[in-house]
Amino acid sequence: MTAATLDIHMTDDDLTRALRVDARRGLSASPKWLPPKWFYDARGSALFEQITELPEYYPTRTERALLQRVVGDIARVAQAEVLVELGAGSAVKTRLLLTALSAHAPLRAYVPQDVSSSALRAAADAVAAEFPGLAVHGVVSDFTDTLETLPHDGRRMIAFLGSTLGNLIPEERAGFLARIHHVLAPGEFLLLGVGLIIEPTILVPAYDDAAGITAEFNRNVLHVLNSRLRADFVPEKFRHVAVWDSANGWIEMRLEATEDMTVTVADLDLTVGFGRGEQIRTEVSAKFRVAGLDAELAHAGFATRRVWTDSDDRFALILAERR
Numbered sequence: 001m002t003a004a005t006l007d008i009h010m011t012d013d014d015l016t017r018a019l020r021v022d023a024r025r026g027l028s029a030s031p032k033w034l035p036p037k038w039f040y041d042a043r044g045s046a047l048f049e050q051i052t053e054l055p056e057y058y059p060t061r062t063e064r065a066l067l068q069r070v071v072g073d074i075a076r077v078a079q080a081e082v083l084v085e086l087g088a089g090s091a092v093k094t095r096l097l098l099t100a101l102s103a104h105a106p107l108r109a110y111v112p113q114d115v116s117s118s119a120l121r122a123a124a125d126a127v128a129a130e131f132p133g134l135a136v137h138g139v140v141s142d143f144t145d146t147l148e149t150l151p152h153d154g155r156r157m158i159a160f161l162g163s164t165l166g167n168l169i170p171e172e173r174a175g176f177l178a179r180i181h182h183v184l185a186p187g188e189f190l191l192l193g194v195g196l197i198i199e200p201t202i203l204v205p206a207y208d209d210a211a212g213i214t215a216e217f218n219r220n221v222l223h224v225l226n227s228r229l230r231a232d233f234v235p236e237k238f239r240h241v242a243v244w245d246s247a248n249g250w251i252e253m254r255l256e257a258t259e260d261m262t263v264t265v266a267d268l269d270l271t272v273g274f275g276r277g278e279q280i281r282t283e284v285s286a287k288f289r290v291a292g293l294d295a296e297l298a299h300a301g302f303a304t305r306r307v308w309t310d311s312d313d314r315f316a317l318i319l320a321e322r323r
């Protein structure tokens with residue numbers, strides 16, 4: 001068996017430097033906000049895996065069932081020799097794609113990418129063990145800036161599953177799709193797995209589960225600030241909030257201060273005041289209409305080749321070809 005290799009384009013120091021910039025900007029803003037990538041240290045990645053198993057969290061099981069149904073079609077159309085996966089996480093669902101792609105095309109390599117090196121290392125090693133003969137080459141980087149470092153030695157399909165696309169606000173999403181277009185060659189494919197706009201009564205509990213795992217995941221960003229930047233947040237003093245914003249078509253996760261407090265971020269020499277009830281926006285999770293995303297893809301230079309949805313129209317897989 002060949003072991004997985006890992007390219008580190010974002011070292012621990014790079015992460016700390018980037019967090020310093022984001023924390024200073026976001027905690028000094030009004031309203032306060034932080035980018036969602038900071039949930040994902042080793043603890044945050046493990047909490048996300050727990051979320052995917054929750055009864056309320058329909059996206060993962062819906063996407064998995066959909067993939068199970070259509071991976072053969074995806075593989076036939078894409079004929080990929082290299083599967084690149086952005087924000088791969090544990091890559092559990094990816095096994096379905098890898099099996100189908102191996103059966104339909106000369107799949108040579110799997111390139112999982114993630115900002116969470118612990119999750120990536122575990123996923124890459126597990127896939128390498130399960131798929132002997134497949135070159136597994138992990139890339140630790142930030143998909144919002146360094147797509148140029150992805151390998152291009154064979155016909156590629158870039159998969160972006162788990163509705164992670166929805167964590168980008170529309171301007172970021174447009175830039176992201178344009179950069180994917182830039183790194184792909186004509187005839188290569190992008191596979192998107194996205195949540196669709198559905199009833200808020202189903203959407204909201206998926207981000208506010210009864211067991212409180214999502215709340216703990218949300219508060220993990222405060223633990224990350226404490227450990228990386230020597231902040232003194234007391235995470236228990238922040239309440240998890242998930243709201244459906246129908247105007248923007250996204251779920252917003254926030255952390256709400258339960259009392260007046262002052263927090264110090266020692267490494268930034270920054271003091272941050274919170275009034276009781278004040279919130280930090282920690283994530284948006286946009287939901288889509290297929291027609292809208294199709295138009296965004298066309299604008300970025302992609303032609304949608306196939307769209308599959310589950311029987312309840314909760315989730316879509318979109319296979320788009322780079323023109």
Ligand SMILES: C[S@@+](CC[C@H](N)C(=O)[O-])C[C@H]1O[C@@H](n2cnc3c(N)ncnc32)[C@H](O)[C@@H]1O
Pocket residue numbers: 036037040045048052060086087088089090091093113114115116119141142143144161162163164
């Ligand atoms: C919602 S989870 C989805 C995980 C997996 N793809 C799935 O479908 O279950 C988002 C994943 O993207 C990673 N991630 C978030 N922001 C990132 C960024 N800016 N660059 C690279 N990876 C990122 C996280 O570490 C996490 O593994």
